[in-house]
Amino acid sequence: xxxxxxxxxxxxxxxxxxxxxxxxVVYGATAEGIKMVDDSGGTIDAENLQDTxxxxxxxxxxxxxxxxxxxxxxxxxxxxxxxxxxxxxAESTVTFYxxxxxxxxxxxxxxxxxxxMVIPGQVAKLTVEFDNPDSYGIICHEYCGxxxxxxxxxxxxxxxxxxxxxxxxx
Amino acid sequence: MSTPTxxxxxxxxxxxxxxxxxxxxxxxxxxxxERFPDAALIVRLCFLVAFGALGLGGLFGVIQALHxxxxxxxxxxxxxxxxxxxxxxxxxxxxxxxxxxxxxFTWAVTRSMDRPLSSIRLAWAWFALMLLGTLMAAVAIVAGxxxxxxxxxxxxxxxxxxxxxxxxxxxxxxxIIVGSWLAGANYFLTYREWRQENPDARIPLQTFMVLxxxxxWYLSTIGVAIEVVVFLIPWSLGLFEQVDPLxxxxxxxxxxxxxxxxxxxxxxxxxxxxxxxxxxxxxFSDALARxxxxxxxxxxxPTGFHHQYIDPGIPEGFKTVAMxxxxxxxxxxxxxxxxxxxxxxxxxxxxxxxxxxGWLRSLPWEKPAFSGCALAGLMFAAGGFSxxxxxxxxxxxxxxxxxxxxxxxxxxxxxxxxxTVMAIAYWLVPQITGKRLRNRSLAAVQPYVWFGGMVLMxxxxxxxxxxxxxxxxxEPEYNVADASFTGVVGGYQEMRxxxxxxxxxxxxxxxxxLVVMVNTWRSEKSEQLRVDSRIPDPLSGPEHGPRVLDNLxxxxxxAIVLVLLTYAIPVxxxxxxxxxxxxxxxxxx
Numbered sequence: 001x002x003x004x005x006x007x008x009x010x011x012x013x014x015x016x017x018x019x020x021x022x023x024x025v026v027y028g029a030t031a032e033g034i035k036m037v038d039d040s041g042g043t044i045d046a047e048n049l050q051d052t053x054x055x056x057x058x059x060x061x062x063x064x065x066x067x068x069x070x071x072x073x074x075x076x077x078x079x080x081x082x083x084x085x086x087x088x089x090a091e092s093t094v095t096f097y098x099x100x101x102x103x104x105x106x107x108x109x110x111x112x113x114x115x116x117m118v119i120p121g122q123v124a125k126l127t128v129e130f131d132n133p134d135s136y137g138i139i140c141h142e143y144c145g146x147x148x149x150x151x152x153x154x155x156x157x158x159x160x161x162x163x164x165x166x167x168x169x170x
Numbered sequence: 171m172s173t174p175t176x177x178x179x180x181x182x183x184x185x186x187x188x189x190x191x192x193x194x195x196x197x198x199x200x201x202x203x204e205r206f207p208d209a210a211l212i213v214r215l216c217f218l219v220a221f222g223a224l225g226l227g228g229l230f231g232v233i234q235a236l237h238x239x240x241x242x243x244x245x246x247x248x249x250x251x252x253x254x255x256x257x258x259x260x261x262x263x264x265x266x267x268x269x270x271x272x273x274x275f276t277w278a279v280t281r282s283m284d285r286p287l288s289s290i291r292l293a294w295a296w297f298a299l300m301l302l303g304t305l306m307a308a309v310a311i312v313a314g315x316x317x318x319x320x321x322x323x324x325x326x327x328x329x330x331x332x333x334x335x336x337x338x339x340x341x342x343x344x345x346i347i348v349g350s351w352l353a354g355a356n357y358f359l360t361y362r363e364w365r366q367e368n369p370d371a372r373i374p375l376q377t378f379m380v381l382x383x384x385x386x387w388y389l390s391t392i393g394v395a396i397e398v399v400v401f402l403i404p405w406s407l408g409l410f411e412q413v414d415p416l417x418x419x420x421x422x423x424x425x426x427x428x429x430x431x432x433x434x435x436x437x438x439x440x441x442x443x444x445x446x447x448x449x450x451x452x453x454f455s456d457a458l459a460r461x462x463x464x465x466x467x468x469x470x471x472p473t474g475f476h477h478q479y480i481d482p483g484i485p486e487g488f489k490t491v492a493m494x495x496x497x498x499x500x501x502x503x504x505x506x507x508x509x510x511x512x513x514x515x516x517x518x519x520x521x522x523x524x525x526x527x528g529w530l531r532s533l534p535w536e537k538p539a540f541s542g543c544a545l546a547g548l549m550f551a552a553g554g555f556s557x558x559x560x561x562x563x564x565x566x567x568x569x570x571x572x573x574x575x576x577x578x579x580x581x582x583x584x585x586x587x588x589x590t591v592m593a594i595a596y597w598l599v600p601q602i603t604g605k606r607l608r609n610r611s612l613a614a615v616q617p618y619v620w621f622g623g624m625v626l627m628x629x630x631x632x633x634x635x636x637x638x639x640x641x642x643x644x645e646p647e648y649n650v651a652d653a654s655f656t657g658v659v660g661g662y663q664e665m666r667x668x669x670x671x672x673x674x675x676x677x678x679x680x681x682x683x684l685v686v687m688v689n690t691w692r693s694e695k696s697e698q699l700r701v702d703s704r705i706p707d708p709l710s711g712p713e714h715g716p717r718v719l720d721n722l723x724x725x726x727x728x729a730i731v732l733v734l735l736t737y738a739i740p741v742x743x744x745x746x747x748x749x750x751x752x753x754x755x756x757x758x759x
Contacts, residue, residue: 110638
């Protein structure tokens, strides 16, 4: 079968593009350490969250500059996040554990790459670093019912020096 | 038969191709409807349902564009927005696509093998089944506007459990799929008859494309069929307490990615086999077209996890495998870009085009069948690049479930497919009705209006997605939280306006199309058509490609092996803790 030389060149460039794009992902995964949400959060009984870590959701300090945040997505609010903002100090490493008490939701901290599906029965686990004080919106980005558009929250990254007051209550 | 009148035929018969011994004769002017009246009736009915769904789905689309941008929220409440959104997704992505494809494939199979369908009764059966399914699903969706009826299906196109729709919705969706399977059986039985009479011939190119696409469809719809028939219908009838949401998502996306190639490949069929002729030339290479379709059959299905990159519960390794397969799928599309552009350039040069890019001016841009396909192909290139971002596993964190994603698929299924459908209808509807195209000047501007509307809407949707603005929401602005979206490129207000204007332009374009179709359909039959149905042979014919390309059994066997390699372990581990576990509460909508 004869292939025109222009087409051979095109084929070579196409393969280069495919390798290049795949290469950026591999670079992100290895050099930058971007890990995908996976099965490491484990499974959970969505109808009995009260007997788990999610029975008392919120921020927990687990080490020097390290925090775990447990969040339950309900139709149509995040607990915590919606009625009171989630507060964490700047210059910290934060692991979010997010699960659902009812249907499929989304959990996205807008303007960051904190973005996961929230699936009943599964715990989504993401570890990220927050370097600077800022305020972020949290969005449920998966349709979860007629009030879906009102499902939002807030994440406040406060200066380290101002954090101690809230830490005690978390 | 009288001689051709001085209309479109003038340019089409002076392409220079006649010198190569392919003279047109009067029979090419005879409508397809005269040769295959039974099949033509089925094709017409399929197109009728498809265009009806397109009209209603498009109306829902413009309501959404105005509602979610906040330009006008008076048509429906924000709670009913999701009824509209479900209707938009199901009518366009399932009904419009499946019916049009079933009709187009009926035409392609009968035309390219030059024989009627094996069984017209089977054709009536699959059409009736698909229509019944459509009516059931439509009733369930539209009933959502009337809460007193107690029937609702506000679960969107993806119907993720544990949100639960009325059983009518799931049953209707299942009947559409089963009907499409029977349509495929109709094509295969017709092919078998042809094969008995032509034991050594190469499969005609269009038939080859139909059969490989249907094999891909059979392989991929197994996932959604199991999800709906085995799990969701019994669950919605109350026979099961719960289903596992992640297993259901996995079954859905096993189907949910290859389905986009089920939409795309019919557009490719048109671009490979009809577009070169509309440009005044011939297809570059028959063998490369076959290779492209085989690659899609092999690689389309083992990719579904790339829709689940940020799903918890699925190990990263399986996501990586899906990414690699997805990236390899770029290859057949990039090959298509080359072949289609080369074929068009050949056509332009046949028409006297010269120069490095000057040949572009020699193309029939005033003919909507050509311009629509060409613009659809151009937009598909842009959609392909945004698709590469979607497919980049960790890059996906930035855009997953943001407005970027519908920005992407309005370029692909919303333009590469939909605009190609409208364009080819200008060429095909006269053949299946025996009527000349009416309102030709409206038809001539229609693809450009679509293109303009989509440029506005889609670019703004992509950029809004980068700013984090979510998809699938009636009110994307913050209501509760003290936050705002900051545009990465451009401002929030500017994107909002572009999306709304773009949506309105798309709807205007759709109305133009429907006016042309209705007036054409209602006009008198014509003795002689303006269009000619002949499709010239490729520059490089099937004899220059290896025969193994036609070995459909081999390709489907390899495709099945690839699916097993990709899915056996992760699905096994999802089911290991119990088929219905971990479940969740059932939430009827």
